[in-house]
Amino acid sequence: MNELAEGFKALADPTRLRLLNLLRNGELCVCDLTASLELPQPKVSRHLSYLKKERWVSGRRGGKWMYYKLSIPRHPILIRVMEALHENIGSHEIAIADEARLRKYLKMKTSTHCG
Numbered sequence: 001m002n003e004l005a006e007g008f009k010a011l012a013d014p015t016r017l018r019l020l021n022l023l024r025n026g027e028l029c030v031c032d033l034t035a036s037l038e039l040p041q042p043k044v045s046r047h048l049s050y051l052k053k054e055r056w057v058s059g060r061r062g063g064k065w066m067y068y069k070l071s072i073p074r075h076p077i078l079i080r081v082m083e084a085l086h087e088n089i090g091s092h093e094i095a096i097a098d099e100a101r102l103r104k105y106l107k108m109k110t111s112t113h114c115g
Contacts, residue, residue, distance in 0.1 A: 007078040010054040014094075015039065015047050017085070020070065021095045022102055023057060024086055027069040032109075036102035056082070 010016060015037070022028060022036055034044045048068055051057045058071040073079050089095055 004075050004077060007054050007056075007073055007075055008081075010051055010056055011081070011085075013047065015043070016051055016056075017089060018094065018098055019044070019047055019051065019068075020056060020082075020085060021089045022098055023068060023070045024090065025099070025102065027067050028102075029062075030066050030068070032102065032105060033068070035105040036098050038101070 011020075018037055019033060022033055030041060030045055030048065033048070034041045037044060045066070048057060048059065048066075052059055052068070055071055055074050057068045059066050059068045061067075070082070073082055090099065
């Protein structure tokens with residue numbers, strides 16, 4: 001039961017929900033997420049770390065950059081919650097604006113690598 005409660009607690013923050021929404025687009029670098037959310041890198045990294053600890057996302061290092069993607073939650077109920085988020089979160093105004101900034105940022109990026 002504690003594991004389930006911790007998984008829900010990870011979703012109890014608007015920034016973490018915004019991150020999960022953006023990661024529906026696939027693996028992204030922290031710099032992609034920072035630009036899309038218009039938030040400082042330390043704040044984005046802290047929230048990603050929390051989501052990673054609760055297994056909502058997984059991360060990998062590519063040189064000096066960190067890349068994150070959605071992962072499969074560890075509890076069946078949380079898997080259903082993730083499915084519901086996928087189906088509904090993208091229709092919120094903030095989510096739409098975040099995704100528009102992400103598309104614009106990715107178009108302007110000069111390479112597929114951060115930095």
